Amino acid sequence: MSVRRINALVLRHYYLIKGSIPRILEMAYWPTVQMVIWGFVTQFFIGHSSWLANAAGVLIGAVLLWDLLFRSQIGFSMCFLEEMWSRNLGHLFVSPLRPQEFIISMMVVSCLRGFFGLLPSWILAFVFFEFSIFSYGLGIVAFFSCLMVMGWALGMMVIALVLRFGLGAESLAWVAIFAFAPISAVYYPVETLPSWLQVVAWCTPSAYVFEGMRSVLIDNIFRYDLLIGAIGVNVVYLFAGVVIFSWSFLGARKAGQLLQTGE
Amino acid sequence: MHKFAIEVSSLIKNFGRTKAVDNISFNVELGSITALLGGNGAGKTTIISMLMGLLVPTSGSIRILGNDIAKNRYSILPQVNFSSPYVDLPNRLTVEENLNVYANLYSIENVKNQICLLSETLNIKNLLKRKTGQLSAGQKTRVALAKALINDPQLLFLDEPTASLDPDTADWVRGYLKDYALDKGATILLASHHMGEVERLSDSVFMLQAGKIVDEGAPKTLIKKYGRSNMEEVFLDVARGRRSNV
Numbered sequence: 001m002s003v004r005r006i007n008a009l010v011l012r013h014y015y016l017i018k019g020s021i022p023r024i025l026e027m028a029y030w031p032t033v034q035m036v037i038w039g040f041v042t043q044f045f046i047g048h049s050s051w052l053a054n055a056a057g058v059l060i061g062a063v064l065l066w067d068l069l070f071r072s073q074i075g076f077s078m079c080f081l082e083e084m085w086s087r088n089l090g091h092l093f094v095s096p097l098r099p100q101e102f103i104i105s106m107m108v109v110s111c112l113r114g115f116f117g118l119l120p121s122w123i124l125a126f127v128f129f130e131f132s133i134f135s136y137g138l139g140i141v142a143f144f145s146c147l148m149v150m151g152w153a154l155g156m157m158v159i160a161l162v163l164r165f166g167l168g169a170e171s172l173a174w175v176a177i178f179a180f181a182p183i184s185a186v187y188y189p190v191e192t193l194p195s196w197l198q199v200v201a202w203c204t205p206s207a208y209v210f211e212g213m214r215s216v217l218i219d220n221i222f223r224y225d226l227l228i229g230a231i232g233v234n235v236v237y238l239f240a241g242v243v244i245f246s247w248s249f250l251g252a253r254k255a256g257q258l259l260q261t262g263e
Numbered sequence: 264m265h266k267f268a269i270e271v272s273s274l275i276k277n278f279g280r281t282k283a284v285d286n287i288s289f290n291v292e293l294g295s296i297t298a299l300l301g302g303n304g305a306g307k308t309t310i311i312s313m314l315m316g317l318l319v320p321t322s323g324s325i326r327i328l329g330n331d332i333a334k335n336r337y338s339i340l341p342q343v344n345f346s347s348p349y350v351d352l353p354n355r356l357t358v359e360e361n362l363n364v365y366a367n368l369y370s371i372e373n374v375k376n377q378i379c380l381l382s383e384t385l386n387i388k389n390l391l392k393r394k395t396g397q398l399s400a401g402q403k404t405r406v407a408l409a410k411a412l413i414n415d416p417q418l419l420f421l422d423e424p425t426a427s428l429d430p431d432t433a434d435w436v437r438g439y440l441k442d443y444a445l446d447k448g449a450t451i452l453l454a455s456h457h458m459g460e461v462e463r464l465s466d467s468v469f470m471l472q473a474g475k476i477v478d479e480g481a482p483k484t485l486i487k488k489y490g491r492s493n494m495e496e497v498f499l500d501v502a503r504g505r506r507s508n509v
Contacts, residue, residue: 008367015360016353019394082353090350091410094315095368096340254319255278259312259350 001104005097009105010112013079017113027117031067035121038063039129057217059187060131064121065147065213066186069206070177071117072151073158075110077173080159084167090259099249103242107152114148139222143209146230149238150205151177156241160248163257185210205230205237265329268293268418268450269314274323276309276474283309284320285474291467296444296451298461300494301471302502307454308349310471311420314452315345328418341369346411347422348404354396358387358406361395362413369414381409384439400427408436412443419443421453425460433457437464458495468494470501477501 017023042059083089092102125131133140158176162169183197184206190198201207208230215223252258269291276284284306291297299307312318314325316336325332327339352361359378366374382388385405390398395406404427411419424440425433437460444451455461461468462482470478470485478485478501482494489497489505 002370004370005368008364011367012353012356012360012364015356015364019355019357086353086355087349087351088353090317090347091352091365092368093317094340094343094345095365096337096370097368098337250319253317256309256312256318258317259308 001098001101002096005095005101006105006108009079009092009097009102010108013082013105013109016082027071027113028120031064031071031118031121032124034063034067035060035125036128039125039131042129057131057135058214060125060129061133061135061213061217062186062210064118064125064133065143065209066181066184067118067121068114068144069147069151069180069184071114072110072148073154073177074151074173075113075117076106076152076155077158077162078113079106079109080155080162081167081170081173084162093258099246103156103245106155110152110155111148114151135217137216137222139212139216139227142227143212143230146205146209146227146234149234153234153237153241154180156245160244163245163248163252166257180204180206183207189214202229203233205234208233265326266293267291267326268295268328269452270324270326271310271314272324274310274313274325275321276306276313276318277321283474284313286323287474287476289469289476289479291450291452293450294444294448295466296441296453296464298465298468299452299454299471300461300468300498300501304473305471306474307471308347308422309474311345311347311422311452311454315343315420316340341414342417343420344369344411344414344416344418345420345422346404346407346424347420348400348407348426349422352395352403352407352410355394357392357394358382358398358409359391361406362391362409365410365413371414377413381412385409385412401429401432404428405432405436415447417447417449419449419451421451421455423455423457424453425455425457433460440464458493458498462494470498472501 038059083092122133154177158173161172183193183201184204185193185201190201190207190211193201208226212223212226215221215226267290271290272288274284274287299310301307309318313320314327316332328342330339332339362378362381363374366377371377382391385408387402387405387409390402390406395403398406404425408424411421425436428436440451441464443449453464465482467481468479468485469476480488485497486492486494489500491497491500
């Protein structure tokens, strides 16, 4: 494992983003717009709901955390898509770069994209709606990490599909995560779901994180059991992501798809 | 000490029912320049892809610089590089940024010096700050060559190395590649449709058709064998199924 090779790929994406104003704006655009919308929704409902009045940060916090999950997955997938769009995979994999170094570099870039993309929305949430991401306490770092890891695991599965089916499957990178939105209990407790769907929800790390978030904001309790649950399910997701990506990568090498990127 | 840079034995590659490479065996001597010649679909790119480890063979063995590529791929790759018009460098990065990234991927010691040296040698110094996607086809070819030489490879795979270059620049590049191979003791395997290039550069040629090696030898030997005056005529003979006079 070479830190220098990992840094080389991170540098590649830094060069790409710094040279592109649309890419810089895109990172922050949607999280900021989302936060503003839900911030005003919160303000409206505060006047109409005592539950929301007691936990004013619940909706904004949910939006910010959901965006973190989304940004983590899309940031990971975008790194790979950029290589496919630029038909660069052949160059990369004839170099000494190992697949695991490639994966780690995508995780690093996804982290950085997520942080810089969400930072404006966190700042605006504090300035306009008096909501601080640190109202969760330092435990937020653990929840953030769980969401990032889930995003990476899903990102690996998505790029495995893109490797297998070509750029025709590109749209999956943008929409796949939304299949998890209803069962992640982002804006409502898990118990709102039908009982059979609650079982499915508890198979996603995100449900544990969002329940944990609500527990901190509403009950002022940090639920370690939910954190452990999120970590446990994440281990399974990460393992599945690595296996699926490895299988797809080997398949791509057998089919010659590393040189035949595109639809 | 291994004698051959490339040793291929009973190599087969099937894509479904299509036999892209049909049980070929050949060796490429260390320090030589060897050409793969064949029409479209003959298997040249498929063979080069397998030699670089980008494509897994259906069966057969490949040894590169004395190492089995299936088992020791990552000990081989630092000594290998390639260029092809079918694989691009990221278009939105500048030439210098691209070379910087690849220099770091190959863990080059003095990155700035190496980029400076290559940019002077390949006459791309004035292109360093330009986005790769904005270059002409000929300029992109020179930049791709710079990337292929960034790690001073012992084994260089070149697919159409002078594609899109004007005759003057193409001639210069051929001379440079010949000098590079001589100075560094490097081995070059190239695929080309430019017969003059093959005649000028290559020590030996493998003629391919439908995934098989149908003939091999030094260009002069093949020209004499087919009773022709140049490699283009030999190529046409092979492509049209006419075998040698011998």
